[in-house]
Structures are given as structure tokens and as C-alpha cells.
Amino acid sequence: MQLRFECHLTGADYVTQQGWLSATLPCCPLHPHGDCGFARHGTYERVSPPGTRVARWYCPEGHRTFSLLPDCLAARLSGTLSEVEAVVRAAEQAPSLEALCKHQRLDIELPGALRWVRRRVQDVHGALHRIKGVLGDTFANVAPTLTAFADHLEVEPVLVALRGIAAAWLDVLPKPLGFAPRRRRGRSALPRLQHRAGPDPPGCPA
Numbered sequence: 384m385q386l387r388f389e390c391h392l393t394g395a396d397y398v399t400q401q402g403w404l405s406a407t408l409p410c411c412p413l414h415p416h417g418d419c420g421f422a423r424h425g426t427y428e429r430v431s432p433p434g435t436r437v438a439r440w441y442c443p444e445g446h447r448t449f450s451l452l453p454d455c456l457a458a459r460l461s462g463t464l465s466e467v468e469a470v471v472r473a474a475e476q477a478p479s480l481e482a483l484c485k486h487q488r489l490d491i492e493l494p495g496a497l498r499w500v501r502r503r504v505q506d507v508h509g510a511l512h513r514i515k516g517v518l519g520d521t522f523a524n525v526a527p528t529l530t531a532f533a534d535h536l537e538v539e540p541v542l543v544a545l546r547g548i549a550a551a552w553l554d555v556l557p558k559p560l561g562f563a564p565r566r567r568r569g570r571s572a573l574p575r576l577q578h579r580a581g582p583d584p585p586g587c588p589a
């Protein structure tokens with residue numbers, strides 16, 4: 384299970400400063416009162432940026448692993464949120480995705496490049512739609528694009544900022560912003576969004 388590591392480092396600084404060493408998870412998200420053997424469980428490596436590691440914990444009673452993903456990194460996608468944002472914002476400004484793909488992913492053929500760009504645009508715009516659903520007061524009149532969200536919030540890069548702004552809903556927001564499990568074909572995550580009662584993220588009791 385992925386959890387948010389509130390971290391203001393860029394991807395490059397996270398690697399050079401070994402940001403994973405500063406990640407802490409003081410108690411088990413499943414058993415906040417302890418007595419479950421919860422302990423640090425090393426790190427796992429990510430391909431990009433090179434040298435990236437993510438801190439991990441394990442609860443033997445719940446047979447669950449927890450990893451603390453820093454705000455700079457995309458969830459379940461290689462690389463950083465800022466890299467994803469650059470692609471999506473370029474797509475929002477481009478006359479067409481085909482035109483954009485002439486400059487993106489020159490290493491692969493056009494159909495592959497189109498899929499690569501489209502997947503990122505759909506995932507990010509899907510997350511923005513859902514954020515509008517749960518934070519309607521804040522984003523009621525804002526189009527579900529990164530350009531519009533950045534203008535409204537007056538912040539760059541906006542995806543990294545949204546990890547904090549939408550922190551309470553990361554477990555229902557899709558990758559690469561949120562940590563929601565993959566949606567099964569034909570099933571919507573929407574009911575869970577609507578039934579969600581409180582903004583408390585997993586963590587220790589107050």
C-alpha cells in the first residue's frame with residue numbers, strides 16, 4: 384500500500400539527498416495502537432530518476448507492506464510528477480496530440496507515442512475531475528486541466544501541489560497523482576468517493 388511522504392524535494396534532490404532516509408511512519412496504519420510487530424522493511428528501488436529508493440514498512444499481523452512515496456514521484460508510473468505534468472500541459476497547448484508526438488518520445492513509433500501521451504492526459508484529467516468532485520467549493524468554476532488548475536492556484540508545478548491539497552483523497556484518486564487501486568473493468572470508483580465520510584488520511588490516532 385502506498386502512502387504519501389510529504390516532501391518538498393525535487394526528484395533530483397530526493398536522490399542526491401537520499402530523501403527516503405528521512406521518511407518516517409511512526410505507527411502501523413492498520414493497528415495504530417501497536418502490538419502487531421510493525422517495523423521498517425528496507426527500501427525498494429525505482430528506475431527513474433536513477434538512484435531513487437522508496438522507504439518501506441511491514442505489518443506481520445496484517446501481512447501488508449507500506450511504502451512512503453515522496454510528493455515528487457509519480458505513483459505507479461516511472462519518473463516524477465513534474466515530468467508527467469510537462470507532457471500533459473504540452474498536450475493541453477498542442478494543436479493536436481499528433482503534432483505534440485512529433486517532439487515527444489522520438490524513440491518510439493507514432494501509435495506508441497500517442498498511446499503514451501494519451502494515457503498520461505487521461506489519467507491526470509481523470510484525477511482533476513475527481514478533485515473537482517470532492518473539493519467542489521475550491522474548484523467549482525475551474526476546468527479540469529492542469530493549465531486551469533495552475534492558473535487558479537497560482538502554483539507550479541501544480542501536480543506536486545495537488546498531492547498536498549488533495550492529501551485526504553489520495554487513496555481514491557487515480558495514478559499517477561493518487562494511490563487508488565486499478566479500477567476493474569466496468570466498475571466505477573465513484574460510489575466509494577461519494578460514500579467517503581471524512582478527510583482523515585491513514586495515520587496515528589489524535
Ligand SMILES: [Zn+2]
Pocket residue numbers: 411412413414419420421442443444445
Ligand atoms: Zn500492524
